[in-house]
Amino acid sequence: MTDRAVIPDFALEIRGLVKRFERPAVDGLDLNVRAGEFYALVGPNGAGKTTTLRIIAGLVRPDAGTIHVAGHDVLARPEAAKRVMAWISDEPMIYDKLTPREYLEFVAGLWDVAPAVAAARAAALLDWLDLEPHADERCEGFSKGMRQKVALAGALVHEPRVIILDEPLTGLDAGSARQVKTVLRDRVRAGGTVIMTTHILEVAERMADRIGIIARGKLIAEGTLEDLRRQAVSKVNANANGDASLEDTFLALTAEQAAAA
Amino acid sequence: MSAEPGTAVWFARHEARLAGRDWLAMMTAGRPERLRRAAIAIAVFVIFMHIVAYWMVGRYANAAPDQETLVMITGSALLSWLLMISQAMESTTRAFYARSDLDLILASPVQTSKLFAVRIATVALASTMMALPLAAPFINVLVVLGGPRWLGAYGLIVAMGAAATALAVGLTVALFRVVGAKRTRFVAQVVAAVIGAAFVIGLQVAAILSYGTISRLAVLQSDTVLAHAPGTGSMMWWPARAALGDPVALVIVLAASLVLLAAAIAIVAPRFGEYAVAAGGVGYGAVARARRQAAFRPTSPRRALRRKEWMLLLRDPWLMSQTLMQMLYLVPPAVLLWRNFGTGNAALQLLVPVLVMAAGQLGGGLAWLAISGEDAPDLVATAPIPARFILVAKIEAVLGSIAVVFAPLIVALAFASPWHALVTGCGIVIAALAATAIQLWFRSQAKRSQFRRRQVSSRLATFAEAFSSIGWAATAAVAAAAIPLAIAPALLALLVLAGAWFMSPRLRNA
Numbered sequence: 001m002t003d004r005a006v007i008p009d010f011a012l013e014i015r016g017l018v019k020r021f022e023r024p025a026v027d028g029l030d031l032n033v034r035a036g037e038f039y040a041l042v043g044p045n046g047a048g049k050t051t052t053l054r055i056i057a058g059l060v061r062p063d064a065g066t067i068h069v070a071g072h073d074v075l076a077r078p079e080a081a082k083r084v085m086a087w088i089s090d091e092p093m094i095y096d097k098l099t100p101r102e103y104l105e106f107v108a109g110l111w112d113v114a115p116a117v118a119a120a121r122a123a124a125l126l127d128w129l130d131l132e133p134h135a136d137e138r139c140e141g142f143s144k145g146m147r148q149k150v151a152l153a154g155a156l157v158h159e160p161r162v163i164i165l166d167e168p169l170t171g172l173d174a175g176s177a178r179q180v181k182t183v184l185r186d187r188v189r190a191g192g193t194v195i196m197t198t199h200i201l202e203v204a205e206r207m208a209d210r211i212g213i214i215a216r217g218k219l220i221a222e223g224t225l226e227d228l229r230r231q232a233v234s235k236v237n238a239n240a241n242g243d244a245s246l247e248d249t250f251l252a253l254t255a256e257q258a259a260a261a
Numbered sequence: 262m263s264a265e266p267g268t269a270v271w272f273a274r275h276e277a278r279l280a281g282r283d284w285l286a287m288m289t290a291g292r293p294e295r296l297r298r299a300a301i302a303i304a305v306f307v308i309f310m311h312i313v314a315y316w317m318v319g320r321y322a323n324a325a326p327d328q329e330t331l332v333m334i335t336g337s338a339l340l341s342w343l344l345m346i347s348q349a350m351e352s353t354t355r356a357f358y359a360r361s362d363l364d365l366i367l368a369s370p371v372q373t374s375k376l377f378a379v380r381i382a383t384v385a386l387a388s389t390m391m392a393l394p395l396a397a398p399f400i401n402v403l404v405v406l407g408g409p410r411w412l413g414a415y416g417l418i419v420a421m422g423a424a425a426t427a428l429a430v431g432l433t434v435a436l437f438r439v440v441g442a443k444r445t446r447f448v449a450q451v452v453a454a455v456i457g458a459a460f461v462i463g464l465q466v467a468a469i470l471s472y473g474t475i476s477r478l479a480v481l482q483s484d485t486v487l488a489h490a491p492g493t494g495s496m497m498w499w500p501a502r503a504a505l506g507d508p509v510a511l512v513i514v515l516a517a518s519l520v521l522l523a524a525a526i527a528i529v530a531p532r533f534g535e536y537a538v539a540a541g542g543v544g545y546g547a548v549a550r551a552r553r554q555a556a557f558r559p560t561s562p563r564r565a566l567r568r569k570e571w572m573l574l575l576r577d578p579w580l581m582s583q584t585l586m587q588m589l590y591l592v593p594p595a596v597l598l599w600r601n602f603g604t605g606n607a608a609l610q611l612l613v614p615v616l617v618m619a620a621g622q623l624g625g626g627l628a629w630l631a632i633s634g635e636d637a638p639d640l641v642a643t644a645p646i647p648a649r650f651i652l653v654a655k656i657e658a659v660l661g662s663i664a665v666v667f668a669p670l671i672v673a674l675a676f677a678s679p680w681h682a683l684v685t686g687c688g689i690v691i692a693a694l695a696a697t698a699i700q701l702w703f704r705s706q707a708k709r710s711q712f713r714r715r716q717v718s719s720r721l722a723t724f725a726e727a728f729s730s731i732g733w734a735a736t737a738a739v740a741a742a743a744i745p746l747a748i749a750p751a752l753l754a755l756l757v758l759a760g761a762w763f764m765s766p767r768l769r770n771a
Contacts, residue, residue, distance in 0.1 A: 047359040057438035057643050083645035097576040105557045109565025110644035154640065
């Protein structure tokens, strides 16, 4: 039996994850994210963040390791794992020729949500994300922010327990970014789990319960901002002090990796 | 020697460099090491075409400029010219709407009219260069067997390319003014498709109605046309005379065409930037609204996928125009069916391969859209349904579309001959499935908007799809005649499929 029999404490459990392309993209990664947690994965360019998330979402097959999402083995029972999670990439992939309402109907169909339930949820999401006035317009003329909101609505219409986002705020204006952040925080308050990558360290600092720093495919530090500051002081020494920002801490923790690269 | 930046020569060099690299990438599929293979393939093609040309036109090499010859040459040239206009219209529309480097150039302080003059000239050159490889073997054969007078045909092709581009640019700009930037893209595509197909279809329909054959040559060679054609001294025959080596006719035709092109460039190039800017604004201002839905319809993942494919297909004007182009060629078989209805005529036999071939080609296009042209691959891949389930739904969408297009013809055919209908139906399903399978083996994720470049991404898949369709069409044709020999083309078609499977990236990467 590959799925956990009891309700899992962890929304995500990764053990010994390895993925090589021409060089290792993910190199023996271990990661736990608790249910109901907002977890941010940060790291330099090419650190393996996106590859990790794509493996979790079932879009890339790893060379080694195990992944459980809400207790479901992603590799052995991908459909069960996919049923409880949603994936949003930095470049929202929606259909230009569908309207937001039709897009939500399509996504609800893929996740086999009952029509009445899906219609009610779609109406609420369209309203919540200020998409209602554009709900019956085709997406082809939409801005990046609007497209990202449509993709987000699609991710939420089947009420996933785990939402995985790759750089969700890239290219969004301040208003859209705030709206997306609010939606994600609300999901966490409602008991959902959010795992996202970001290179905007202030976002991770303000929003995440815990932050993981990944470099060269490995998790090099993890914890709350306080934990990370302590690790920076003890491990690297550096000049990190008690008031250091995540940016200072991040640079201190990744300096060794950057030098090795 | 380097040209001054911003001049027409400088732009021409820039365009030539881009076009050269595009052509090279197209021939080698982006792998320069394939250049040698591409050169060998081209050489083989050229030799093959010369053999075909010898077989087809060798006997006309010493033709005198009589009325019959002039009618044939004029008819054939007109057919090619309309196709060139169609091609040039598509290129002009693309120049308006494709952004690529336009934003950079329009934002720069250079005089853009020079660039657009070069781009219009490039369209003319491309139209000519596309016709030349097909026409050259025929002209070469005629030159070798009939003498250098036939070299005039090369001049005629240059004149046709120039005149076709001038007309295409004029038509597209007229459409832009009449129907506006928003609709021109779609309307121009449809007009180009209709222009390209109208003459050949018109000739075929006339041949079917008058002579019961689908051959368009039947009309051009008929006594009726010859009786109504003007005398050999008429101006109408100048292009044909130019091809036959009449120097005066050649100079006049060539000069008139080049003047026409120069006039089109002079009139349109200075305003081309305005049209391009207007076309660029379409995406931002145009809002297409769909009918508001009261509630979501009951559905399953499979049905949701099918419905999505059909909805996207119906809403994409570029794809619809491409499909329309293929559908137009079904008009002559439909007329043939109607004319022979109830007569038990053996001409029905001709319908079977035409329909099967068309189904294979249409199936290939639709399968590419459904399988490779998925605009949200991550969304579909992360849905909680098995991959084969997704695949089956997409294949169902393709076959459903094929069924909608071909069912009326099959039903009509069933009334005329149930056996022919049965064989055609089976042939259509097999040809469409085979084309779908090839698209599946050669799938590579792309945007739907890249549909028109799908042949470029894998020539192997394109050839396999074409030969498979031809094989199944031949199988159906022989089977319809109740000849057991149908097994032979069927085996050949299966061989094509097996070859495609063995050479597919899916298998090689496995």
